[in-house]
Amino acid sequence: MSNEKILIVGAGRMAQAIIKGLKKADFTNVMVANKGNQERLEEVESRFNVDSTTQWQEHVSDQDIVILAMPPEAHEQVLSELAPVMTNQLIITVAAGIDVSYLEKRLPEGTAVAWVMPNTAAAKGESITLFTPGKNVSDEQEYFIEKILFSIGKFKKLNEQQLHALTPITGSAPAFIYRMALTLINKAKETGVSEVVAKQLVAQMIRGSAEMLNSELKCTADLIDEVASPGGVTAAALSVFDQYQFDQMMNDVLTACYERAKQ
Ligand SMILES: NC(=O)C1=CN([C@@H]2O[C@H](COP(=O)(O)OP(=O)(O)OC[C@H]3O[C@@H](n4cnc5c(N)ncnc54)[C@H](OP(=O)(O)O)[C@@H]3O)[C@@H](O)[C@H]2O)C=CC1
Ligand SMILES: O=C(O)[C@@H]1CCC=N1
Known part of the structure; x- marks a missing residue:
């Protein structure tokens, strides 16, 4: 069983594939939020037995890790709402093109961030996921990242440029x-x-x-x-x-x- 508290912002295809892997690997504290599609949020909540919220900003301070699984274009806005309510969480994005430099620039100084690129085979525990940790990620946080990625398949640590390519x-x-x-x-x-x-x-x-x-x-x-x-x-x-x-x-x-x- 894994007790880390994880908030996932986004409840779409990639979020669901990740949640499936996390639940299979016995992560028990998973909460999910989305933009406003209530029907989808309720379906994800009941299908995967996770908590859900329509006000994710109010729950950030309770979390260990926040995973951003919404479109790249939504990051600017979401990061601006995330920055003021953060209390030392590890922030992970799965978005194409949103690298660690992008995250570090928009989050408080010293924030631990990571860019992760999975694929939908995560739902079967068969993703090959690439990741780049930011400069503030501790060994313990990197271990958490690897634990999450292991739950959805195989993974490889690479640099930012390699992830883009x-x-x-x-x-x-x-x-x-x-x-x-x-x-x-x-x-x-x-x-x-x-x-x-x-x-x-x-x-x-x-x-x-x-x-x-x-x-x-x-x-x-x-x-x-x-x-x-x-x-x-x-x-x-x-x-x-x-x-x-x-x-x-x-x-x-x-x-x-x-x-x-x-x-
Ligand atoms: N699909 C894939 O194979 C892969 C996707 N990715 C990345 O995953 C991310 C999501 O893609 P995908 O799951 O396919 O997209 P989907 O369209 O399936 O899901 C997007 C989710 O993001 C939510 N969302 C959008 N804007 C906001 C916002 N401002 N605040 C909170 N939630 C928001 C949507 O909410 P709502 O439910 O209310 O509409 C929805 O739940 C992208 O960044 C993509 O680059 C990475 C690797 C592979
Ligand atoms: O099509 C997309 O934008 C996402 C990123 C990689 C796979 N799907």
């Missing part, structure tokens, strides 16, 4: 994989298999491929090569990737993501 690759790229999965599932359904079976086929193919990727013995180019028998069907398919300049497209995709987070 990797947000598209670990935060957003699940959507790229699901986009490809959707095309494959729809194609599979055309053969007459049900949606459920089509999803199982594609999910297991992705899971197996991820396991192979994790293998230390083979590089990724070799894995591609292994599937593409010379003159075979996969080689024919991969040449279409080249025809459509897949690598260039992925570069543009990642750049669009990076640039948006910087705005």
Whole structure:
């Protein structure tokens, strides 16, 4: 059981994925707030058995940790409301582009902050989460951060610049994989298999491929090569990737993501 008191500001997709992990890991003191969608707040409260509040500012002084899980654009306003009511809490944001420098600039001198970039697989305890602690984070607070991140999957400590550059690759790229999965599932359904079976086929193919990727013995180019028998069907398919300049497209995709987070 973990007794740290955690307030989460934001009750949307990422907040819920994190709450799910926290509850599974037996964090007992979790309170959640949002902007005003009362129905959503009540649903989160009952679904995950957490406390909720519509006045988070009144509860900050009771907390050990505040996790900001609302849009990047909401940070300016929320941090201005948070600063005057803080009493030494560790402040964590999961927002794209909101780095530790941004937080430190807007919070009282000496505030311990961290920038965390999870993905939605947190709901299954399978996120790969990147994090950067700010300069005032103590060893004990870093241990708390790692404990939280462990509850939602694996994690890696990196610097601010790396987090900016990797947000598209670990935060957003699940959507790229699901986009490809959707095309494959729809194609599979055309053969007459049900949606459920089509999803199982594609999910297991992705899971197996991820396991192979994790293998230390083979590089990724070799894995591609292994599937593409010379003159075979996969080689024919991969040449279409080249025809459509897949690598260039992925570069543009990642750049669009990076640039948006910087705005
Ligand atoms: N979705 C993802 O895969 C990932 C998201 N993130 C980050 O997580 C954050 C949230 O994204 P996501 O969960 O997808 O978004 P959602 O739109 O699903 O949820 C946003 C939540 O923030 C709340 N909110 C908005 N403005 C305020 C405010 N001023 N004060 C308090 N609460 C507010 C909303 O309240 P209400 O319920 O009232 O509308 C809502 O609960 C973003 O910063 C994003 O960059 C990071 C990694 C991955
Ligand atoms: O799309 C977004 O803005 C968030 C950040 C990374 C993944 N989802």
